[in-house]
Amino acid sequence: MDNQDAERAKIAADADRELTRLWRAWRTIHQMCQDRGYEIGEEEVKISLNDFRKDYADPSGAPDRKKMNTSFRPTDAMLTKYTALPTKAEPHPPPQIGTIWIEFSSDASIGIKQMRAFAQHVSQHKFYTGILVTQASITPAALKIIPVVLPSIIETFQEQDLLVNITHHELVPTHELLSAEQKVELLKRYRLKESQLPRIQVGDPVAKYLGLRKGQVVKIIRRSETAGRYASYRWAI
Numbered sequence: 242m243d244n245q246d247a248e249r250a251k252i253a254a255d256a257d258r259e260l261t262r263l264w265r266a267w268r269t270i271h272q273m274c275q276d277r278g279y280e281i282g283e284e285e286v287k288i289s290l291n292d293f294r295k296d297y298a299d300p301s302g303a304p305d306r307k308k309m310n311t312s313f314r315p316t317d318a319m320l321t322k323y324t325a326l327p328t329k330a331e332p333h334p335p336p337q338i339g340t341i342w343i344e345f346s347s348d349a350s351i352g353i354k355q356m357r358a359f360a361q362h363v364s365q366h367k368f369y370t371g372i373l374v375t376q377a378s379i380t381p382a383a384l385k386i387i388p389v390v391l392p393s394i395i396e397t398f399q400e401q402d403l404l405v406n407i408t409h410h411e412l413v414p415t416h417e418l419l420s421a422e423q424k425v426e427l428l429k430r431y432r433l434k435e436s437q438l439p440r441i442q443v444g445d446p447v448a449k450y451l452g453l454r455k456g457q458v459v460k461i462i463r464r465s466e467t468a469g470r471y472a473s474y475r476w477a478i
Contacts, residue, residue, distance in 0.1 A: 256303040263304040263345070264293040266374065266403035270343060273450055276408065278319030279341060306345040312368065314340050322420040339369025345400075346375045356383035363393045370394040370452070374403065396452065407446050415462040416447050419474075424458045427474060441475035453477040 268286065275281045288296075299305040315323070315338050323338035325331070342363055348355050356379065363371035371393060379397055387395045407413055419427065428435060435458065441448050443455060453459060457477045465471050 253302055256298075256301060260294060260298055260302065260304045261290065262400065262404060263297070263306070263309070264288075264290050265405070266345075266400045267293065267297075267309060269403040269406045270372070270374065270398075272406050272408075274313050274341065274343070276450070277452055278316050278322065279313035280316050281313055306347045309345040310343065312340055312342045322418060324421065326421045326425065339367075341370040341372065342366065342368040343372045344374065346373060348376070350377050351375050351379040351383055353380070353383045353386065356386045360386055360393070360395060363395065368393060370396065372396045372398065374398050374400055376400055394452075394454075396449070398449075408450060413447060414464075416451055417460045417462065418451060418453065419458045419460055427458065435476050438474055438476040440478050443477050448477060 268288065271281055271286045271288075275286055294302075297304055297308045315336070319338060320336040324336045325334040327334060344359060344362075346355065346359075351373070356373075359371065359373050369392075373395070375397060376399070378399060384397075387397075408416070424435070427433075435456070438458065441453070441459060443449070443453050445453075448459070451459070455477055459475050459477065461473050461475060462470055463473070
């Protein structure tokens with residue numbers, strides 16, 4: 242093998258490693274959206290590496306991140322879970338959730354320009370939530386743009402943090418978001434104010450995976466050798 246053949250082989254091997262990494266991140270993102278309650282087919286969640294290569298690799302065999310951009314609509318169950326209880330002032334409150342847009346950035350670094358372009362895309366196309374998956378960490382200045390994108394919700398993840406689905410680890414208990422009605426029933430049953438519940442930071446890895454918002458309550462189900470299963474609750478702050 243001459244030097245050119247060796248170089249081509251190295252490039253092909255590097256491209257295949259990167260494609261495999263992106264396949265793993267792709268699956269985690271789809272599992273995450275499915276766990277949140279979006280409409281996703283099993284064939285998308287369980288896509289094989291070979292099928293991923295056919296659909297999302299460029300002619301050189303490297304991943305084409307632009308092809309990986311996608312969107313999902315919430316299921317009816319998710320719409321119900323994200324709808325506030327009716328009040329006299331708002332007898333028919335709208336769901337606080339909608340279509341989500343997921344973008345795998347092709348840029349090696351993310352600054353103000355890239356973040357602003359992403360935020361504008363989410364806002365202009367009226368996506369309720371936008372998730373930007375980046376190859377590297379986002380600059381602090383770019384992160385400051387996120388709070389001013391309202392009413393859209395912007396979330397960011399790095400590819401390397403999606404290589405493994407943390408919720409599949411045996412030591413991570415099951416987390417289930419409570420609806421507004423379930424939250425009221427819980428507080429009434431135990432005669433508590435939400436601020437009296439144990440807390441979970443919205444930046445917690447599992448909270449971030451589920452897209453928890455401040456004020457929401459999550460049910461955490463753990464296994465017990467004596468009780469079998471038991472539940473605890475956390476208030477997102």
